Amino acid sequence: MTTPAVSLILATVGRTDELDRMFDSLAAQxxxxxxxxxxxxxxDERLRPHLERARQRGLAIRHLKQSQPNLAAARNTGIAAASGKWVGFPDDDCWYAPDLLQRVVDRFLRQDEPSGVVVRWVEQDEQPMVAGNLSWERSSAFRDIPVSSITLFCSRTVCTRIDGFDSRLGVGQWFGAGEETDFVLRALRTGAVFTYDPAAEVHHAVSSETPEATPQVRQAVRCRARGTGALYAKHHLPLWVIARGLIAPVLRPLLKGSFGADLALGCAVMRGRLDGLLGWHRRQS
Structure with missing residues (x-):
């Protein structure tokens, strides 16, 4: 069996039909x-028919089971099993442009040989990064990050060097996000070079509407924001970065004169980041 150039690690729970769209986009690469x-x-075995359909379309699928839902830990399981020189981390409900993997591999093979390639998330309508490469200085000030996992490709050696993702962070954990940004920050600290390629595109539907600020939504927002607060503490980020991160979510809606859902959600973000900052010190000390 030949070793593939790229290993795509797709952690999934709950979804089924969305996988078919992702697999169809991979079959079209x-x-x-x-x-x-x-x-x-x-x-349960809900994925079996979808995986069989993907194999019938010619995809090389390896199916691993993990009983405890933890997105970061699941990705680490995939990294340990991967054999490709480079790895990517698609979500189970995203999909790739047909030339995405070709563009990513071509970028890895250029003379500068970057450690990682960050691609463009089309639906996010993001602003291009100011610099071609991520740097610790800008990233630790949250200028060019957070980087979503669906846009991130890197060498497998980088993954193993930094021991993959921190499973204390991310979906399903008390610190409900931040594992992707933490991954990039730790990699940059080891000297890894991540470059941005806006010509390589990944798709993932997003909602442009502000959700209703129900108690459940506010709690979910607060949980995710704890991840950012944990990063403040874990990476000993400057006080001005922390202060800006705590104040900005509330200040923005106030400056716009928005006192409804925007302000309520901004308060949830602020409280979550403060939770995470203090919680990381308590839990890790």
């Missing part, structure tokens, strides 16, 4: 030297 490692966190 102009670059075909890749494997898909599906880390299945479901307690």
């Amino acid at each position: 102009t670059f075909g030297d890749f494997e898909v490692i599906v880390v299945d966190q479901n307690q």
Whole structure:
């Protein structure tokens, strides 16, 4: 069996039909030297027909089971099983432009040989990064990050060097996000070079509407914001970065004269970041 150039680590729980769209986009790739490692966190066999359909379309699928839902830990399971020189981390409900993997591999093979490639998330309508490469100085000030996992490709050696993702952070954890940004920050500290390629595109639907500030939504927002607060403490970020991160979510809606859902959600973000900052010190001391 030949070793693939790229290993795509897809951690999933709960979703089924969305996987078919992702697999269809992979079957349409102009670059075909890749494997898909599906880390299945479901307690049943709901993925079986979807995985069989993907195999019938010619995809090299490896199916791993993990009983305890933890997105970061699932990705680490996939990294340990990966054999490709480079790895990517698609969500189970995203999809790739047909030339994405070809563009990513071509970028890795250029003379500067970056450690990682960050691609463009089309639906996010993001502003291009100011610099071609991420730097610790800008990233630690949250200028060019957070970087979503669906836009991130890196060498497998970087993943193993930094021991993958921190499973204390992310979906399903008390610190409900931040594992992707933490991954990049730790990699940059080891000297890894991540470059941005806006011509390589990934898709993931987003909602442009401000959600209703129900108690459940505010709690979910607060949980995710704890991850950012944890990063403040874990990476000993400057006081001005922390202060800006705590004040800005509330100040922005106030300056716009928005006193409804925007302000309520901004308060939830501020409280969550403060939770995470203090919680990291308490839990890790």
